[in-house]
Amino acid sequence: MDTRRLVLVGFVAILLVSAVLVVGCARRAEMEPGTAVVPPAPVEPPASAETIRQIGSTTVLPIAEAWQKKFSETHPSVKIAVSGGGSGAGIEALISGTCEVASSSREIKDKEREQAAAAGVSPVEHIIAHDGIAVVVHPSNPVSELSIEQLSDMFTGKIRNWKDVGGQSGEIQIISRDSASGTYEAFKELVVTLNKTDKERDYAAEALKQASNQAVLTSVAQTKAAIGYIGLGYLDETVKALRVIPMGGGTAVEVTADAVLDGTYPVSRALYMYTNGEPTGIVKEYLDWGKGPEGQAIVAGLGFVPISK
């Protein structure tokens, strides 16, 4: 009991002393304006400073952030402000004029084009990278190819056993990203909803939700009956990537950078940045740099597919 009171008194005493100190210091600074307590006025940015505001897709966010960092090294006078919010939020910001560059993991919708036209904005599309989503299973799984239709049935819970798709009997364990992920949305669009032809379809409630590509990879590598999906850049030999048959049939395609680039691999998409009209000045310089060798090296380093080799 005594120690408790002692601690309390000590605590209050510290509070009081610090309060007195703060007040005292402030007063001293007031009285002696000549002393160097007040920091010098911040250096005004040079008049040539320009700002690029970039808002949009969380999938594109790592690219945008890495570009910003690297580009700022050679262009110290340019201020680039990058934020996420989703593809829709980015395009909305472009239309309302609150950003110069909108990043998006999907093409702009017709409805958004109409809104833009009404606001006097003309969005210009720049493809800045491609992204392939690999469908992965445990290395011991005998299944090596599946169609988009089969994958959709598996991820929605219509097909629940591997023997229905030519594998060994066993309950399919669906391993998904959590709903905050851009990959979750993309895979839902391209596979689960059969390329948006059946919007009623949604991931089965039984699907496990993992917070990162790495977590999906680990879970699939540990689980014999698992199926999951990850960004191409995360693929390694601990899991087996399936060949995917496009919708409506055809030959199964292996997930490779080439197959993503020429569009034959069905679970792939382009990543975009949009500007209002053809970019000029520093925005043009920034996007050209991004589409050039330096920017594309960053794209490849982050596990995405560069726009050309």
Next chain:
Amino acid sequence: MRKHIAAKNRRHVWEWLIERLTQIAGLLAIVFVLLIFAFLLRDALPVLAQYPLSELLGGTRWSPTAEPEKFGMLPLMLGSLYVTAGALLLAVPLGLACAVFVAEVAPKRVREMLKPAVELLAAIPSVVFGFLGLLLIGPWLADKLDLPIGQFAALGSLILAFMALPTIVSVSEDAIRAVPVALRENSLALGATDWQTICRAVLPAARSGIIAAVMLGLGRAIGETMTVLMVTGNAAVIPRGLLGFLRPVRTMTATIAAEMGETAFRTPHYHALFAVGLILLLITFLTNTIADVVVRRAGRVGS
């Protein structure tokens, strides 16, 4: 003489100041709780107004990105219930036994080593526990028990039990040690054995402290986020029966943590997550209140 009075007055002022300061500190705690509650309520209101409560609390499907979106919280609440109940089932007997051993049975030297060791358990960050569960214990258990996947409710319970253990041991050990020696001596003098003394005299006397320990452990378990996010699989399904423990579940805390980061500001999904937080707060508030009432009643009966 005058000097003496001045000193006395000064002391009075000082006393008064200290009293007021502690009073403010005490009241601040209440203000904080009320403010947190108010802000949660404010951001949860839009979704509470849009969907009937029966659909939010009784809905069996949580799929915030579906069209139309569904915010049924039943799977999340049951997920939290399963994981927390499992954790308490493991941690309470183990923790209580450990506390009895440390307080009553162990020789002094063993006690001096054991207590810091148990308390060290509390210093391990939850993400480390999560890693152990996800990469080592989960796959191992799945292999031994022939489970389809190494992420399930009971794994969360197991690891949470370890995390709640230090709280339970520490608080209940203090409660047991606070039992007056006279009580023990009386019991022994009446011819009771050591074990009879512990379980019929000491433990009942320490009851209120032990209940407090269990409730603190419960609070730790139900509020834990990182570990359950990593090891329970996060599938928003309704767990059924005892087998539900061996299946993936999704807790309320894990849902908020996983989805809040990328949810667009002020969308129904955003507000729904605040509603989950609000319900979580209400649940912990309720358990704390119940514990308080129980402790008070136990205290009265004990004396």
